[in-house]
Amino acid sequence: MASFEEPTFAAACATRPILDQLANKWSVMILSVLCERPQRFNVVRRRLEGITQKALTQALRRLERNGLVRRRVIADSPVAVEYSITSLGRSLQQSFQAVYQWAMDHCAELEKAQRDFDSRHLGETIDHEDEAG
Structure with a gap:
């Protein structure tokens, strides 16, 4: 596993856009569906509840x-x-x-952590730009 001192996390590192694409929820789900067997576009779309035609097309193009x-x-x-x-x-x-x-095994813990966080921060707006700086 890479350490934080390695150049893997440098802004210009070639892995960053790849990791961004792979970490996309649709990419993971699409690849999981296609691991079963080859599928037509509309079959993939029906399997992935909530994905739009545009999002599926874009994700498939990135994966291709x-x-x-x-x-x-x-x-x-x-x-x-x-x-x-x-x-x-x-x-x-x-x-x-x-x-x-891992997500299945820890789903209840994650949901509890989210509820706890939300109850502590009820009404607050989280500004991710401030957190990143």
Whole structure:
């Protein structure tokens, strides 16, 4: 694991935009769906409650650009698009499963911490820009 002294956390580090894209909730869920088997766009969309067509399209393009997802046009009538996970994308499967399992195991604790925080800060507006500075 990287230490905070390593240049991994430098602003110009190439991993930062990749981590930003992978940490996106939709990316994690899309990759999880595609780990099962290749899926058509609308099947993925139906599996991910709350995702918009635009958000799904953008996330799939980012994942494809990073080599984690493969896009295949099926020339049936009507034309369809199928997405599958690449071997590079599949290499993340254990990590995603571990994070998901951790979230499931600690869901009650996380919800309690959120309720406690919200009750202590009722009515306050959190200014993330002030916290970052």
